[in-house]
Amino acid sequence: MTRETFKIIFTYLLLCFIWGSTWLAIRISLESFTPFLSGGLRFLIASVAIFIVMRLKGISLQKDKLSVKLYLQMGFLSFVIPFGLVYWAEQFVPSGLAAVLFGVYPFFVAIFSFFMIPNEKIGIGKTIGMIFGFAGIVVIFSDSFSFTISDYLLGMFAVMLSGIMQAYIAVTLKKYGRHLNPLSMNFIPMLIAGISGTLIGLFAENTSSISLHEAGIFAVLYLALFGSVVTFTAFYWLMKKINVVILSLIAFITPVVALILGWIFYNEVLTTQHLIGSAFVLIGLLIANLYGIAFQKVKEIKI
Numbered sequence: 001m002t003r004e005t006f007k008i009i010f011t012y013l014l015l016c017f018i019w020g021s022t023w024l025a026i027r028i029s030l031e032s033f034t035p036f037l038s039g040g041l042r043f044l045i046a047s048v049a050i051f052i053v054m055r056l057k058g059i060s061l062q063k064d065k066l067s068v069k070l071y072l073q074m075g076f077l078s079f080v081i082p083f084g085l086v087y088w089a090e091q092f093v094p095s096g097l098a099a100v101l102f103g104v105y106p107f108f109v110a111i112f113s114f115f116m117i118p119n120e121k122i123g124i125g126k127t128i129g130m131i132f133g134f135a136g137i138v139v140i141f142s143d144s145f146s147f148t149i150s151d152y153l154l155g156m157f158a159v160m161l162s163g164i165m166q167a168y169i170a171v172t173l174k175k176y177g178r179h180l181n182p183l184s185m186n187f188i189p190m191l192i193a194g195i196s197g198t199l200i201g202l203f204a205e206n207t208s209s210i211s212l213h214e215a216g217i218f219a220v221l222y223l224a225l226f227g228s229v230v231t232f233t234a235f236y237w238l239m240k241k242i243n244v245v246i247l248s249l250i251a252f253i254t255p256v257v258a259l260i261l262g263w264i265f266y267n268e269v270l271t272t273q274h275l276i277g278s279a280f281v282l283i284g285l286l287i288a289n290l291y292g293i294a295f296q297k298v299k300e301i302k303i
Helices: 003-029 035-057 065-089 095-101 104-116 123-140 149-176 184-204 214-239 244-248 250-265 272-302
Strands: none
Touching: 003 035, 003 214, 003 250, 035 065, 035 184, 035 214, 065 149, 065 184, 095 123, 095 149, 104 123, 104 149, 104 244, 104 250, 123 244, 123 250, 123 272, 149 214, 149 244, 184 214, 214 244, 244 250, 244 272, 250 272
16 A cells, blocks of 8 residues: 555544534534534634635735636535525424435536546446445435425425535535635635535524523534644545545445444444444445455456
8 A cells, every 4th residue: 555545544534433423513513603603613714724824834815817716616616505505404303304405416416527527537347336235225214204295395495405516616616726725715705605504503593592602612623623623625636636526425424433433422322223224324334435446356366
C-alpha cells in the first residue's frame, strides 16, 4: 500500500466516523439552541476558523469568475437550502425515514455523473454496491415506516430534494472545481450559510427556548471545527482523488456510525435488524470498492 493510498483510506474512514458522530452532536446542540441558530453558529464559527487557517498558511482566496460562481452555488445548494430543507422536514418526518429518503443522494450522484462527467465510470460494481447500501438503510430504519404518506408528503419531498441538490453540487465541483483549494473553497459557502442560518434563527425562531449548557456549546464547537472544517475540507480533497460515486457512499455509512454511537452514549438498543442492515451497508461498500479491482485482476490473468 502506497502512502497516498493509505491517506485516502484513512481520510475516507475519518469522514465516515466524524459525519456519523455529527448526528449525536446535533442532538446535543439542540438541547441548548434552536435548529437554525445551531446550524448558523456552526457554519459561522467554521468559516472564521477556515479564514484563520488560510491566513496562517498563506492560502489566498481564488476570485476568478468560475470560482465565485462555484462559491455561490456551494453556499446555497450545499448548505443554506439543503440544510434548511432537512431542518424544516425533521419537524414532520421521522429521522429514520429521513435517513432512508436521503439515500437518493448516491443514486443521483451516479445519474449526474453519467451525464456531466462521462469518464467517471459507474459500472456494475458501484451500482450493486449502491443497491446493497440503500437496502441496508431501509432494513435499519424499517420500523420507522408506520406512517401515512399524505401526512409527510411535503417533508419527504424536502429531504429528497436536499439529497438531489447535494448530489448535483458534488458532481459540479468534481467537474469544474479541480483548481480550487480544498480549504479555501469552503470559506465563502460556509460564511453564507453561517450568516443566513444565524439570522433566520434570531428572527424567525423562538429564541426564548434557548438554554445554554456546556454540552450544547461544546457540541456546536465540535460540529463547527470537526463536523464542518475537517470534514468538508477532507471531502473536497478526496473528491480530487477518488471516484465521486464511491465518495457519495459515505451517506450510507454515517447512519450506521450514528447507531453505534447512540448505543454507546445514549444506551439506545441495537437490534438484530440494525445489525443485518449494517451488514448490507458494509457489503455494498466492499462490492463498490473491490469489484473494479477484482475485475482488473481477472483481465490481467486472462491476458
